[in-house]
Amino acid sequence: xxxxxxxxxxxxxxxxxxxxxxxxxxxxxxxxxxxxxxxxxxxxxxxxxxxxxxxxxxxxxxxxxxxxxxxxxxxxxxxxxxxxxxxxxxxxxxxxxxxxxxxxxxxxxxxxxxxxxxxxxxxxxxxxxxxxxxxxxxxxxxxxxxxxxxxxxxxxxxxxxxxxxxxxxxxxxxxxxxxxxxxxxxxxxxxxxxxxxxxxxxxxxxxxxxxxxxxxxxxxxxxxxxxxxxxxxxxxxxxxxxxx
Amino acid sequence: xxxxxxxxxxxxxxxxxxxxxxxxxxxxxxxxxxxxxxxxxxxxxxxxxxxxxxxxxxxxxxxxxxxxxxxxxxxxxxxxxxxxxxxxxxxxxxxxxxxxxxxxxxxxxxxxxxxxxxxxxxxxxxxxxxxxxxxxxxxxxxxxxxxxxxxxxxxxxxxxxxxxxxxxxxxxxxxxxxxxxxxxxxxxxxxxxxxxxxxxxxxxxxxxxxxxxxxxxxxxxxxxxxxxxxxxxxxxxxxxxxxx
DNA sequence: ACACGGCAAATGTGATCACAAAGATCGGAC
DNA sequence: GTCCGATCTTTGTGATCACATTTGCCGTGT
Numbered sequence: 001x002x003x004x005x006x007x008x009x010x011x012x013x014x015x016x017x018x019x020x021x022x023x024x025x026x027x028x029x030x031x032x033x034x035x036x037x038x039x040x041x042x043x044x045x046x047x048x049x050x051x052x053x054x055x056x057x058x059x060x061x062x063x064x065x066x067x068x069x070x071x072x073x074x075x076x077x078x079x080x081x082x083x084x085x086x087x088x089x090x091x092x093x094x095x096x097x098x099x100x101x102x103x104x105x106x107x108x109x110x111x112x113x114x115x116x117x118x119x120x121x122x123x124x125x126x127x128x129x130x131x132x133x134x135x136x137x138x139x140x141x142x143x144x145x146x147x148x149x150x151x152x153x154x155x156x157x158x159x160x161x162x163x164x165x166x167x168x169x170x171x172x173x174x175x176x177x178x179x180x181x182x183x184x185x186x187x188x189x190x191x192x193x194x195x196x197x198x199x200x201x202x203x204x205x206x207x208x209x210x211x212x213x214x215x216x217x218x219x220x221x222x223x224x225x226x227x228x229x230x231x232x233x234x235x236x237x238x239x240x241x242x243x244x
Numbered sequence: 245x246x247x248x249x250x251x252x253x254x255x256x257x258x259x260x261x262x263x264x265x266x267x268x269x270x271x272x273x274x275x276x277x278x279x280x281x282x283x284x285x286x287x288x289x290x291x292x293x294x295x296x297x298x299x300x301x302x303x304x305x306x307x308x309x310x311x312x313x314x315x316x317x318x319x320x321x322x323x324x325x326x327x328x329x330x331x332x333x334x335x336x337x338x339x340x341x342x343x344x345x346x347x348x349x350x351x352x353x354x355x356x357x358x359x360x361x362x363x364x365x366x367x368x369x370x371x372x373x374x375x376x377x378x379x380x381x382x383x384x385x386x387x388x389x390x391x392x393x394x395x396x397x398x399x400x401x402x403x404x405x406x407x408x409x410x411x412x413x414x415x416x417x418x419x420x421x422x423x424x425x426x427x428x429x430x431x432x433x434x435x436x437x438x439x440x441x442x443x444x445x446x447x448x449x450x451x452x453x454x455x456x457x458x459x460x461x462x463x464x465x466x467x468x469x470x471x472x473x474x475x476x477x478x479x480x481x482x483x484x485x486x487x488x
Numbered sequence: 489a490c491a492c493g494g495c496a497a498a499t500g501t502g503a504t505c506a507c508a509a510a511g512a513t514c515g516g517a518c
Numbered sequence: 519g520t521c522c523g524a525t526c527t528t529t530g531t532g533a534t535c536a537c538a539t540t541t542g543c544c545g546t547g548t
Contacts, residue, residue: 016319016530016531016532017531017532018531018532041498041499041500042499042500043498043499043500051532051533052532052533052534053500053532053533053534054531054532054533054534055531055532057500057501058302058305058531058532061302061305061306062305062306062309065306065309065310066309066310067399067402074499074500074539074540074541075260075499075500075501075539075540076499076500076540076541077500086399089397089398089399089400090399092344092348092397092400093341093344093397093399093400093403096340096341096344097337097340097341100336100337100340104336153333153336153337154330155311155330155333155334155337155407155410156333156336156337158311159337159403159406162403163399166399260500260501260502261501261502262501262502285528285529285530286529286530287528287529287530295502295503296502296503296504297502297503297504297530298501298502298503298504299501299502301530301531302501318509318510318511318529318530319509319510319529319530319531320510320511320529320530321530
């Protein structure tokens with residue numbers, strides 16, 4: 001890891017440094033600041049964050065605890081490189097938990113929220129048309145987590161966040177691939193919204209489960225996973241400048 | 245919290261102190277050393293563990309990250325007191341994740357393992373007959389996690405462990421209630437084993453889902469939850485000496 | 489090319505300290 | 519009795535340090 005880190009700032013100056021560090025690192029994981037396999041040393045992260053090592057150390061340990069990062073027996077912390085099996089596992093868990101969140105949200109979400117999320121879907125599709133994968137991924141997240149928060153199920157939300165963090169770097173690497181799918185194949189968010197408007201939570205949950213399963217099947221064939229020989233050129237693994 | 249802590253020792257002297265602390269605290273959560281609502285101060289835990297504050301601090305932060313403990317905005321760490329809604333949430337997540345683990349395990353588990361787990365079921369029932377709730381809870385855990393480990397799904401296992409940790413103290417408090425249920429109502433482990441022997445993973449998963457849902461319905465009516473008026477005498481909330 | 493050994497640098501961990509903030513206690517007023 | 523303010527104690531956080539372990543680099547041999 002020889003590239004200068006540009007870890008995002010966040011607007012939370014009144015929180016303890018350790019919490020700020022944690023949140024900034026979470027965001028960095030979702031936004032491609034790190035690549036799969038990167039080694040995160042406490043001192044280097046602390047320097048990048050502009051703190052002493054303690055907050056960085058705590059934040060890294062917290063992220064390892066929730067499996068957003070991998071910790072080796074030596075204590076070294078790495079950005080996860082997912083094997084094919086690990087990616088399947090994450091997806092299988094998502095396919096159970098995220099529909100559950102939708103079912104719970106369906107009993108609580110109101111029309112105003114659904115309208116707001118309709119606008120997010122439009123922005124999601126616009127980002128796709130404009131060729132802005134970073135915005136595309138961010139709108140996908142904004143849509144789904146907008147719904148999951150309606151579930152008012154804090155532990156479930158935290159678990160889903162951990163799943164997204166774990167596969168965040170891989171998704172970032174695959175962002176052009178993901179965005180290159182035809183719109184009707186890429187997501188079923190309109191279908192979900194339509195179902196939710198009819199009060200059909202189970203149907204919306206099923207649409208999401210299908211979306212996750214199909215995205216998994218698509219990426220399984222499209223991505224180079226850890227531990228597999230290079231039968232094709234490696235997908236682009238380096239960061240480009242963030243478009244946002 | 246005025247009672248002297250007796251945190252379990254573990255057999256892992258070659259691990260870093262922080263990892264030992266973490267594991268010991270996890271075990272303590274499952275075994276009723278703490279009660280819901282207990283405040284865990286870094287210094288007091290460190291003293292009970294016989295370490296400096298650092299390993300205790302890290303362990304407590306890790307446990308808070310995975311929601312085994314609750315952290316207040318001040319940084320104070322508490323043993324969770326589950327509201328009725330929180331207990332329902334934990335159970336709903338369990339009802340999704342644990343059957344998934346069974347389905348995955350069903351494709352891999354062999355007859356030797358099933359035989360070993362058959363013995364655990366017998367010990368589970370013997371503990372019930374002997375009126376030893378601590379062993380009863382431990383055998384329940386041994387049986388189910390024996391299966392979940394067969395799934396070879398590390399993140400799923402970690403998530404299930406976090407769920408069990410979160411509701412560990414409440415279950416400990418309810419151990420006599422749980423053990424007092426008639427055997428055929430208490431669990432469906434024999435049914436699960438029978439299905440797994442036939443290679444019917446989906447059926448075993450469904451038996452477990454039913455077990456979780458019924459146990460939830462039973463406990464919802466039997467337990468005093470946080471934030472609810474005392475319409476009945478509070479259940480015993482203090483530790484008795486561990487029988488093991 | 490690879491493997492091994494030696495050495496220096498980097499690293500994670502535990503210990504300790506200072507300090508601001510949170511929490512507990514006490515006394516007085518109503 | 520309750521409530522409030524003052525004071526003291528405890529607490530969590532961040533900083534820093536020492537040290538054992540790990541990692542990386544270089545040179546040598548095959």
